[in-house]
Amino acid sequence: MADAGIRTEVAVGIDDGLIVAVGTMTDVERELANIERSGDSEYHAQCEYIDCAGRVVTPGLVDSHTHAVFGRPRYDEQELRAAGAGYMEIAQKGGGIHSSVRDLRLRSEDDLLALTRARLQRLARYGTTTVEIKSGYGLSIEDELKSLRVIASVQSEANLRVVPTWLGAHEIPQDYRSGPDGRRRYIEQLVSEQLPTVAREKLAIFADVFCEPGVFTLDETRAILETARGRGLTLKLHADELEPSGGAELAAELGATSADHLAAISEAGIAALASSSTVATLLPGTMFFLGRTRQAPARALIESGAVVALATDFNPGTSPTPNLPLIMTIGVSQLHMSVAEVLLATTVNGAAALGLAGSTGQIASGFSADVALWECEDAREIPYWYGDARCVATWCRGEPVHTA
């Protein structure tokens, strides 16, 4: 991760949504002319030139972990937390994940679609062209499907790339918390009803589980994810966010595409990820917003050989930011990552965390023409001007997504 492959004086040729040439302007024009000669139209009439001189071009950013389908923003909880309220006190006051669940269940699919659509536009303003979105505030068959249909709708209408993840195992819903076997019944519902329906309707690429003591145990997580894999879904885990409980090790064992959070990952967890192809997805904005000082051990992960991605964790309770470059800042300033590392963590490695390593996240021939243009003279300025929106334009599959 030490070399982000930054080059200067380079032109990028794009045809039919793909990058087809990277090199000198002469090389790129020759390649595009070859493509056009094999077609039926005049070369120069078709070309559009965008002058990026004096600015920085990166792959469109990949935000590989968001919970963007929600209703009410939970700004009241930020202030309660600042005043010293803990997780349990906030939950008792009606806050936390269950608050978002109650709220989402009351909303129509159209309402959620309008909210999610607007949020995607905000994510795109900061350079993101590929975004993973999880369900997980429904926690019933009906409401998880509703959430996933919202994701499918934005996926079909948005001009950025959307990757859907089922997170029915985000929490045990409150309506399953009474009675001795509620927990068992919810997990039974997940594996025998929710998951088969989601898989049958092809509403998700990934299945994710919040694996953490007090949420889903290692054994429960394993059972849910093995069922998901059997239904054709690829796997993610919320792992070791608060306690080192073996989530990272389980992710590696199951061949999950990513293990996410990892602020409390153990030495064994680091070793497990380092010797696997499971991406370690770090979400340092969450710890920042929660006011905690502990961050995931990015350096130890990188130095042990793990593949590290960074994402926003965009969600209404613990990380309401659409600004992935700000997460890069936290990566450098607080996780001691280099600029090359944070650039790779939000492009190549973000793509790997979504199983898209071969198609997006790089400016190279054959990759999707997903590109971000920055009001910077040097790539190091992207994390440096923190909180300043320096992305001035993005393209996804060669089409404009956002222009400042």
Add this chain to the structure above:
Amino acid sequence: MADAGIRTEVAVGIDDGLIVAVGTMTDVERELANIERSGDSEYHAQCEYIDCAGRVVTPGLVDSHTHAVFGRPRYDEQELRAAGAGYMEIAQKGGGIHSSVRDLRLRSEDDLLALTRARLQRLARYGTTTVEIKSGYGLSIEDELKSLRVIASVQSEANLRVVPTWLGAHEIPQDYRSGPDGRRRYIEQLVSEQLPTVAREKLAIFADVFCEPGVFTLDETRAILETARGRGLTLKLHADELEPSGGAELAAELGATSADHLAAISEAGIAALASSSTVATLLPGTMFFLGRTRQAPARALIESGAVVALATDFNPGTSPTPNLPLIMTIGVSQLHMSVAEVLLATTVNGAAALGLAGSTGQIASGFSADVALWECEDAREIPYWYGDARCVATWCRGEPVHTA
């Protein structure tokens, strides 16, 4: 600071750059009509209506501590620091304040003006309508005057309010570091040449000193600031940023308008500020960007009765952000301030930190029509959507500064 005076269903009447009425639309229209009847023109023909329904209006933000006149951004140092380099190592590699001094001295006034003008536009995008700007990267008579003339130029041409501060005592320049009495000679130059010239040319409202062990001692600070006061300047101090050295106490004793930084303020310093009218200006973005976990004791300051302001500390080494709402987020999430407190800290109290408490920072009759409009339904969303640019328009003295 517990009550930010947030009201709903309110209209604001503006005439000739001043707020003249706040209340129901009927009240405001009646007040404006009264003003117009005493003039010579038709009432309705002159009025411009701006519909802010469903959004939040705040006073234009006051960023009361910036170092916006600099040349080269120092992004290389962020990465060196992330890799473990300390202050001394960065200085030995040519970084730190002296790096900005060498760079600024080589630049023309026009070059610096163009850079500073562009930075003010970025500050305005995030809601700021009043900004303090310090010199302090010149550290020679010629280059301090050059910096202050740049500030005077943006002050006269910008449509936001600019407050100039002389910070010739930012550091002992390298050309005064050889020989046993270099330090004494620089301070002598400050008090007998720089300060009198700055005062005579009316290039600064405030004089500021970086009071910190290793920079300027308490006695040196006192001598410089007493001279400044004698020349008609009002006073600020960089105090107790790294060590509790009595800077806050000195600020209170000298009747300084503000004491800034304060991450290492002592109990005695808190008590001194609490019993004075010196504003405690906290700059938590600096600690965030430097990757430090210690922040100024905002709660202790507030609870002891001190007046607390928040500012960006916008500068090329330790806080390159123009985004004051992000500083509010750090205020809530990491300094445990309430939303009312961070709103007041960036409006009323920011104005107090610039001696402008009676003229800006409030939406009230008689105050300058300095207003920010936010894409939010609730003021709590301003610090909540962290890193998201929610300010959609600002006005200063009734004139548009920035529109998204």
